[in-house]
Amino acid sequence: MESYDVLVVGGGLAGIRAAIAAVEANPRIRVGMVSKVYPMRSHTVSAEGGAAAVMRPEDSYETHAFDTIKGSDYLADQDVVEAFVREAPIEIIQMEHWGCPWSRDEDGKISVRPFGGMTTWRTCFAADKSGFHMLHAVFQTSLKYPQIIRHDEAFVTKLLVEDSRCVGVVALDMKTGRFDAITARSVILATGGLGRVYAFTTNGNICTGDGMALAYRAGVGLKDMETTSRTKWSWVRATSSRAR
Numbered sequence: 089m090e091s092y093d094v095l096v097v098g099g100g101l102a103g104i105r106a107a108i109a110a111v112e113a114n115p116r117i118r119v120g121m122v123s124k125v126y127p128m129r130s131h132t133v134s135a136e137g138g139a140a141a142v143m144r145p146e147d148s149y150e151t152h153a154f155d156t157i158k159g160s161d162y163l164a165d166q167d168v169v170e171a172f173v174r175e176a177p178i179e180i181i182q183m184e185h186w187g188c189p190w191s192r193d194e195d196g197k198i199s200v201r202p203f204g205g206m207t208t209w210r211t212c213f214a215a216d217k218s219g220f221h222m223l224h225a226v227f228q229t230s231l232k233y234p235q236i237i238r239h240d241e242a243f244v245t246k247l248l249v250e251d252s253r254c255v256g257v258v259a260l261d262m263k264t265g266r267f268d269a270i271t272a273r274s275v276i277l278a279t280g281g282l283g284r285v286y287a288f289t290t291n292g293n294i295c296t297g298d299g300m301a302l303a304y305r306a307g308v309g310l311k312d313m314e315t316t317s318r319t320k321w322s323w324v325r326a327t328s329s330r331a332r
């Protein structure tokens with residue numbers, strides 16, 4: 089039975105980035121990464137448009153946060169959005185250093201464009217293959233860490249829970265048909281979206297919300313977005329409605 093300090097379920101952009109962050113935080117730990125597909129086949133590759141980040145002096149974290157919250161119809165976790173907009177420019181530069189070939193302006197700066205609900209030129213892109221290039225950059229970077237051990241094409245079917253703590257997973261090795269228990273001191277779920285629960289979606293067949301189902305079956309209540317706190321930015325909404 090394999091055992092890790094950290095086990096990441098998911099080999100998309102979120103999962104690989106989490107695995108790298110874990111070994112960078114502590115190079116002595118062992119990180120397992122389980123993915124039901126080869127990581128480069130994760131759904132992240134389908135993202136074309138780009139990634140928003142405040143990259144110009146005339147832009148601001150506040151407007152990026154507001155555009156993001158408004159784009160979510162005020163359902164986003166606003167504390168997470170605030171943290172996200174501050175991290176985003178750092179991550180864009182990090183991606184650059186890891187080899188992501190961002191499209192550039194003539195002066196050499198990373199290009200930005202208005203996209204994805206942004207009210208200003210804020211979306212960085214790598215031609216029309218942003219997701220592919222970002223995933224490639226983190227995947228290749230992950231290869232330099234021998235502490236990250238991959239279990240490709242292994243389908244997690246259950247979370248192992250002991251004393252109300254997740255202590256690992258059960259995974260079906262799709263090559264052999266064998267079920268394995270993989271234990272860990274901490275488990276990160278980064279299993280992507282659940283577009284396939286809807287009748288119409290641009291998500292591929294792979295996006296079936298497995299992480300949410302795994303957590304729900306393990307007894308974790310799923311948060312109803314409909315109940316997210318709307319108070320913090322409600323004044324902005326009121327002001328912008330009045331302006332319209």
Ligand SMILES: Cc1cc2nc3c(=O)[nH]c(=O)nc-3n(C[C@H](O)[C@H](O)[C@H](O)COP(=O)(O)OP(=O)(O)OC[C@H]3O[C@@H](n4cnc5c(N)ncnc54)[C@H](O)[C@@H]3O)c2cc1C
Binds near residue numbers: 131
């Ligand atoms: C057509 C399209 C265009 C998009 N364009 C943009 C864009 O321009 N900009 C933008 O920011 N976002 C865009 N998105 C959204 C973006 O692609 C996703 O939000 C993001 O890629 C999700 O990354 P992720 O790592 O969370 O999930 P994914 O890349 O989906 O990875 C999920 C991982 O979990 C693994 N996994 C899932 N279930 C299991 C299981 N049971 N057992 C083991 N492993 C499992 C999978 O194998 C995979 O490795 C777009 C999405 C679509 C569909």
